[in-house]
Amino acid sequence: MDSNDFLEMFIEESKEHLQAMNEELLNLESEPDNTAIVNEIFRSAHTLKGMAGAMGFEDMASLTHEMENVLDLVRNSKLRITVEIMDVIFKCVDHLEKMVTNIEQGGDGKEDVSETVKQLTMIKDPSFNIQEESFAGAQEVAATAELVMDEYQMSVINEAWKTGNKVYQIQVTLDHNCMMKGVRAYMVFQAAEEYGEIIQTNPSVEKIEEDEFGDSFTLLLLSESELRVIQTEISNISEVKEVIITESLTQKLEEVESVNASEIEKQEQTSTIQTKAAQDHGKKKHRSKSIRVDIEKLDHLMNLFSELIIDRGRLEQISRKSDLAELTETVEHMTRISTDLQGLILNMRMVPVEQVFSRFPRMVRDLAKDLNKKVQLVVEGAETELDRTVIDEIGDPLVHLLRNALDHGLESTEERISSKKSEEGIILLKAYHSGNQVFIEVKDDGKGINREKVLKKAIERSVVTVEEAKSLTDSQVYALIFSSGFSTADKISDISGRGVGLDVVKTKIESLGGVISIDSTPGQGSMFRIQLPLTLSIIFSMLVKVAEETYAIPFNSIVEITSISPEDVATLHGQRVIQFRKQVVPLVYLNEVFQVPIVDEGTDRQFYIVIVRKGDKTVGLVVDSVLGQQEVVLKSLGGFLTNLYAISGATILGNGEVALIIDSNQFIN
Known part of the structure; x- marks a missing residue:
């Protein structure tokens, strides 16, 4: 494995740990006394420090080291979590994310964190502590092959042993010619933690991270797994020369009873929680046979x-x-x-929307603080899967919708109280499958959309006339907020009302082959519903003929197909239309749009209408014949044929003919 492979692995795993830290920090805000959560955050920070140190990113390693010091005080009950402390740790995570992004872009990962480090140092100062409890009790030493346990670690081992865990001493020897031994040691730690919890190493983790351990090191692992399984897994790591594992400490654990009984009683509940978390962590990370694929x-x-x-x-x-x-x-x-x-x-390309959803709780938390609103984000259906290409594109539209819900949708605390609502507003982010489509909903329990305010703004901007406004339904009025640059914000802020309206959301969704709709009830809230295809690579389509040209129309936009005669066509306000199922449907003649010459101009010729829908609007595409449905592969037209009207790509048919794929959304305003 060369250095580039190490760097790629470092970046991917750093992102995973940072995301985990964000999630656990949000949980810690809700449960500030839950030591198990602190341990999870500490573990991620510790791993990040080791990885960064081994890769030579000193700023990142130094910052995580300072974070560790503060978290260590918290998990040892020497420091109580406060809002100020949470803000500083969140700021640390923000710095780390910027560093990783910089590294990913080819930078050196340097970031000015002096002010944040100063704040962390102030937190460690006793004068800053709101509560400090002495970690009473004499140090009890249990020496096993130079591994020294403190009282806390021994109590954890004791509880873990009682619940069926085994204590393994693992001695690992690396190949003498191994390069970047610290990174290789990290890979050993990672493999071991798949089966349990590492509670001690020799030499210290700091020494191992700095490659100051010769060719071998020892670690102590709590695990329910069998010895041979762990040994096989670690032995399979390249450049690991020898792995010696022995089951230890089981006979000596009874000696821990000599520790001060009252101290154990005080820490019993905490130790049990920590052990339970370690066991759950081990069960959740049971070794799965999977690999990363670019x-x-x-x-x-x-x-x-x-x-x-x-x-x-x-x-x-x-x-x-x-x-x-x-x-x-x-x-x-x-x-x-x-x-x-x-x-x-296709299933290999599918990934859960959780990859996108997971970054929103932190964003909502920060925006809620900026707006001085109490907000709860509820996420449902995060396991719903979408094609990776869609996942990569859907994040920005959802960010915009969530910011809109926070700023425009939810009332202030005072307004909610006066409206006899709970102080805390609720935003629901939900995903689910329906057929070969995925639906994503952003719903709030706020004040809803003000119909009159939207109409007034639309008339001011000449989006609609006064006469047209009188006949618009509620859903048509709500759809006006997707007009370019449309905003009903009373004042400009960093969150909304900046002249970049929801039109960007609509444009992005439609470029993905999806649609977006709005449902709103005054005083009760609003819901934005996004409908997306499962994949953009292979699509079901209806092949149609326009003269001698073949076109493909995606199935997900087709409502119905019917045949008509020329006399069935009427003209209304200069637009050719047909009466179809008690509805007036405007027609689009594809031969005119794409300038395809028609051979047979006879007035008695029969032609077909493909009814397509976008939201609550429909149009009829006029074609000469319908060939039938077929699965087609969407291919780009390349850099020389860009921005073709109503064409999203092309496909190659079985007879070698190229058929253009129609983007029917562009026919509907």
């Missing part, structure tokens, strides 16, 4: 499969034209296998 490799795999889909279509056409039973049977079998393969590849 997204570019998955994209390449999808491209190769796309070619296979094209060839499959070609073979199906050849098979239908031939009378060879063996060919037909082989093609049918290939179709079944490739369909299963397609499902597998």
Whole structure:
């Protein structure tokens, strides 16, 4: 493994630890006395420090070291969590995120953290402490192969042993020629922590991180797993020369009873909680047989499969034209296998929306403080999966919707009290599947959308006329807030009302092949619902003919297909329309839009209408014939053909013909 591989692993795992710290810090705000949460944060900070130190990112290692010192005081009951302390630790995480981003972009990870370090130092000063309790009790020493336990560690071991854990002493020897031994040691720690909790090392973690341990080191692990399983896992790490594991301390644990009984009684509840957390942590991180795969490799795999889909279509056409039973049977079998393969590849690309959702609790917490509002963010359906390409794009629109809900949707505390609502506003972020679509909802229990205020602003900006405004339904009025630059904010702030309205959200959602709608009830709140396709790579479409040209219309936008005669078409205000199911539907003639010459101009010719929908609006696309449905591979038109009106890409059909894929959303305003 070269240095680039180490760097990539460092960046990915740093992001995971930082996200975990953000989540646990939010939990700690709700449960400031929960020592198990502090231990989780401490563990992540400690791991980050080790990784950063081994990779030579000193600013990052120094900051996490100072964080560790404060967290250590908290978990040992020498310091009580306060709002001020939480703010400083959150600020530390912000610094660390900036450092990791800088490193990812090729930088050196340096960041001016002097002011934050000064604040951490003040916290450690006794004069800053709100509560300081002496960690009473004489130090009890249990020596096992030079591993020295303090009273706290021995109490944890004792409780863990009572609940079925074993205590393993693991001696690891690395290859003498091993490069970056600190990083390799970290990999050993990581593998060991999959099976339990490391409670001690020799030499110290600091020495190991600085490569000051020769070729070997020893660690003590609490685990429910079998010795041979752990030994096999660690031995499989490259450049690990020897692993010696012995089960230890089980006979000596009874000697811990000599520790002051009253002190144990005082710490019994805390130790039990910590042990329970360690056990739960071990169960949750039970070794899963999985590997990291670069997204570019998955994209390449999808491209190769796309070619296979094209060839499959070609073979199906050849098979239908031939009378060879063996060919037909082989093609049918290939179709079944490739369909299963397609499902597998698409499933590999699917990731839970939790990857996006997980960053929002922290954002909402900070914005709520800025706005002086009490807000609870409820997240549901975080396990719902979406294609990675969609996941990468959906974050910014959701950020905008959540900020909008916080600033515009939820009332101030005083307004909520006067309206006989709870002081704390609730924002629901929910995701769920329905068919081959994914729905994401952002809902608040605030004041709802003010219809008259929206109409007034829309008329001022000439979005609608006074006459048009009189006939608009509530849903049509609410949709006006998606107009370019539209905002009803009374004053400009860093959160909203900056001239960048919800039109950017709508544009992004539609570029992903989705739609967004609004539902609002005055005094009760609003809900923004986003509808997205599961994947953007392979889509079900209806193939249609316009003269000699073939086009593909995505299935997710089609409502119905019907055939009509020219005499069924009427003209209303200069727009050709048809009456369809008690509704007036405007028509779009694709031959005119795409300038396709029509050979047969006879007045008696029959043509087809493909009814497509966007939100609550519909239009009819006029085509000459409908060929049938087909699975097509969406391909980009390249850099020379950009911003083509109503075209989202192209696909290659089984006969080798190129068909353009229609973006019907652009036909509907």
